[in-house]
Amino acid sequence: MPDSEEKIAILSAAIEAVLFTYGEPISIAKLAKIIPESGGPEYIPPAIANLTERLQKSKSGLTIISRGDEVQLVTRPDLRNIVDSLIKEEFSEELTPAALETLAIVIYGGEVPRSTVDYIRGVNSSFIVRNLLVRGLLDRTADPKRGNAYRYRPSFALLRHLGVDRPETLADYAKFRDMLLKFAPPN
Amino acid sequence: MPDSEEKIAILSAAIEAVLFTYGEPISIAKLAKIIPESGGPEYIPPAIANLTERLQKSKSGLTIISRGDEVQLVTRPDLRNIVDSLIKEEFSEELTPAALETLAIVIYGGEVPRSTVDYIRGVNSSFIVRNLLVRGLLDRTADPKRGNAYRYRPSFALLRHLGVDRPETLADYAKFRDMLLKFAPPN
């Protein structure tokens, strides 16, 4: 599918239909596979940008959130205040200091091994990381560089609860991310 | 909520968010109840008309259908082939190691709440459990001990597929069952 304005708009509607039905976060690669008419993965991001802008401009109750190459269709964060039924789905607990520090390190780090969390906090963080994984606030993915290790990322559930559309829009994101990138624990 | 243009737009967005999270048909009376700021059921139909028109004008992939006094947000009929493609793609995927692990816990556990699956695997399993339900591999039943929670068990079709009439006849059943009980979270 080439990239005329109109074709992008058609693809954006198709993506919206898939995101709506699927509900869960979905990768760009998978979207391209489901919509063969897209012409390939490279055509998906412009259509997602178009969809995001259309939702925003038309004052839709829905919006797009993303993490890396995954996207999800969700409700607009500010509507939580006027829709009663939304509140019950939430993470109601307060964050302990350990949980808050760990979430902050992972979310600003983008994707970090547990050793980074341990090193910055100065304490073994295996239990708090596990706790956050079980609660669904963090995700893990196999570390490509190390056999049995994992890297940790903020989950979509966390992004939704924080009301941010992607980690990059968090306050001071670039600054803190750079600090974390420069700061690697010894192996 | 009175009927200025802007307020209708906000109400229309709120209705869209509610319809999205429910996925099912909802009555106007229920919408009014879920959105207290609507001002009452009489303010809902104009907002639905606004929403329907907005979706159409913005060339959204979604549309509103109504029957009697119930409305539902659905994908546009002409995008049906894409939704079919999504379902086909989703179900043609092989079970991941994580999905097999989740099945194993439920099979050896007999009937377990999701919190046990999460705790034993050390990660949140909500997405995987839903996927296994959709594939007909798990059944769920309301948890008598907890309000909104479910307990999960292997479906009959799954046990048949494995060639066992009862989980007890699986290899190492006693061993894994004991471990499960040992590691299960406190209730």
Add this chain to the structure above:
Amino acid sequence: MTYEVATERFSGPLDKLLELIEEEKLPITEVSLAKVTDGFIKFLDAQSGTLDPNILADFLVIAARLLLIKSKVLIPDLTLSEEEEYEVKDLEARLEIYRIFAARGGSASSHIAGYWETRNASFGRPFLFIGSETVFLPGNRLTPETIREAAARVFEELTALTPETSKIKTTIITIEEKIRELMERFTRAINSNFRELTKNHSRSEVVAMFLAVLHLLKRQEISVEQGEQFGDIMLKKK
């Protein structure tokens, strides 16, 4: 379980260190770290009976670094090895970054806490297909054997969580034993001076020795004298 609870509630050695530094309104420098070392050791001493051994181990690691820094500031002759210099700089860098992520008002943590508490949040919805049709899609991988393997994998990972804890415990016993051993040796040869006592010893032994001096001082088993700032330390048995 108690360890889990303890780690959730307890913010750890860097948090304590930061608290001490902030109490004194000091910048994060070697001199400041040397200044708060005593307070840190005092806290550790008071807590050591009640702290979980795993957490105590985390504290001891930081205590050892602090003592290294303190000896560097107090004993100007002491030249540190490359590795030790790295350890000193590393602790400063870690504190700087921890200060930003610390739950006690670090700006990154404050941002996240702010988003967490705000009344804005988005919601998703699970896959719409659920319950709409009866399907059975096992795929090709589902056999009694793959299920058994999956169960074995799960429990292997679970059991692996436990040894990690016991390994930490072994390390800490070694640290504590080493200190005790050094203190005995030190008590025998007490009427001496620090420089002589530590001559030809490795840096880590010098640090451990310094730790021993502090302990004995605290127990009032010795008295110390230092003629001038950065001068040699004379030690006398009481």
